[in-house]
Amino acid sequence: MAAVPGRAQRRWGRGMAAAAPLGAVGLAPPRLFAPFAAAAGLRNKSRSFAARPGECSETVNAEIKSLYRRPPIKPKPNMCIESMPSEMLMKIFSYLDAVSLLCVACVNKRFYHLANDKPRRRSLIAEYDLSNLTESNVALGANKLVQLFSLNPGLLVGLWKGKNEIALVMASLHYHQLLERSTLGSATVPCVLPPNKPILDDVDPEYGLHDYDLHLDMHSGSCTYLCGTFKSLFCRKGDIENGYLRLTVVSLKDNAKHVPLIGTVGLSWETDAFKGNVKDCYVMDVTLLDETRKPFWCFSAPVCMELSSKASSLCDYTGCVYTTDYADSEGKVCVELVWLEETKEYFIVSLVLYVSTEKVNNWYGTNY
Numbered sequence: 001m002a003a004v005p006g007r008a009q010r011r012w013g014r015g016m017a018a019a020a021p022l023g024a025v026g027l028a029p030p031r032l033f034a035p036f037a038a039a040a041g042l043r044n045k046s047r048s049f050a051a052r053p054g055e056c057s058e059t060v061n062a063e064i065k066s067l068y069r070r071p072p073i074k075p076k077p078n079m080c081i082e083s084m085p086s087e088m089l090m091k092i093f094s095y096l097d098a099v100s101l102l103c104v105a106c107v108n109k110r111f112y113h114l115a116n117d118k119p120r121r122r123s124l125i126a127e128y129d130l131s132n133l134t135e136s137n138v139a140l141g142a143n144k145l146v147q148l149f150s151l152n153p154g155l156l157v158g159l160w161k162g163k164n165e166i167a168l169v170m171a172s173l174h175y176h177q178l179l180e181r182s183t184l185g186s187a188t189v190p191c192v193l194p195p196n197k198p199i200l201d202d203v204d205p206e207y208g209l210h211d212y213d214l215h216l217d218m219h220s221g222s223c224t225y226l227c228g229t230f231k232s233l234f235c236r237k238g239d240i241e242n243g244y245l246r247l248t249v250v251s252l253k254d255n256a257k258h259v260p261l262i263g264t265v266g267l268s269w270e271t272d273a274f275k276g277n278v279k280d281c282y283v284m285d286v287t288l289l290d291e292t293r294k295p296f297w298c299f300s301a302p303v304c305m306e307l308s309s310k311a312s313s314l315c316d317y318t319g320c321v322y323t324t325d326y327a328d329s330e331g332k333v334c335v336e337l338v339w340l341e342e343t344k345e346y347f348i349v350s351l352v353l354y355v356s357t358e359k360v361n362n363w364y365g366t367n368y
Helices: 004-015 034-040 053-069 084-095 099-103 107-114 179-182 355-365
Strands: 139-142 146-151 155-160 166-171 211-220 224-233 244-250 266-271 275-279 281-289 295-304 323-328 329-338 345-356
Touching: 084 107, 139 295, 146 266, 146 275, 146 295, 166 266, 166 355, 179 323, 211 244, 211 295, 224 244, 244 355, 281 345, 345 355
Parallel strands: 266 281
Antiparallel strands: 139 146, 146 155, 155 166, 211 224, 211 281, 244 345, 266 275, 281 295, 323 329, 329 345
16 A cells, blocks of 8 residues: 555646545645735634645635636726827817927827817917908909909908909918917917016106117018118107107108119919919018017008109109008008109108007007
């Protein structure tokens, strides 16, 4: 019978111990692996194992099986902003300003497309009423096919002659704070930019009346007729009248400052089927800077030159006189030009800006 314990021991090692009673073969109680025993709560049951071998073996096997059947604990996934749904990311991005959106767009390709999702990033810039276009607005210019009308700010509408149907629409928007106005508003409410905080000056008696710089562009989109900068503009207190500051840019009496327009002045337009040019019309871009070189008054608008009834009073210019006038709630621009038949070009002989005193007082904290 010496071979029986050896055979039983070999069978136990192969997982066959349930075939023979433990007490009959004189085997020692099996040792559980320490982590399993601790997890199953069997640390205190090892002493009673030899006293009631049959009962303890069934209890041990049942608890071991239940331990193996217990589902594994899955680690909690780490929340990452890149794994969030696009709708949630778009909601988060909607609270960012324009500069932050530009930074977000540089993170990866997905963020770039979400930050530049144009259908969801529409911002109202201006509203126009086209119901009484021909009755409430004076025609800017015309040719054989279209008639042009201008609406503030910076909208040009062309109607087919004889049909009163819209032929073309052109928008001229000044680049100052255009990014903020295009992104920080909503589809129904335009962006409201914070007002300028005036810096008071009790020393300068003519504070807000001098050291203005003007950058002026006259163009048709594809052709530039004038691009110039005029520095150190000023207005004396005696020149303030009718609620406007007078800033003389080009004086009628100073021939040295008269400037020519390069090229044939006209506003080009094009549709799917036709294209043309409206003579004596162009786009005027005005950027007026204050004494700290901060944009003070900016606009971009289509304008036209109208033939004046008066003749030129200057000896050096004997051609026809044309005028260009622009006005909005912040100021006015008055331009006088002379056509030289000999050289086939226009000369600006007078250019004056009229800035509203209300705007100046709000900007500088003055009381003119």
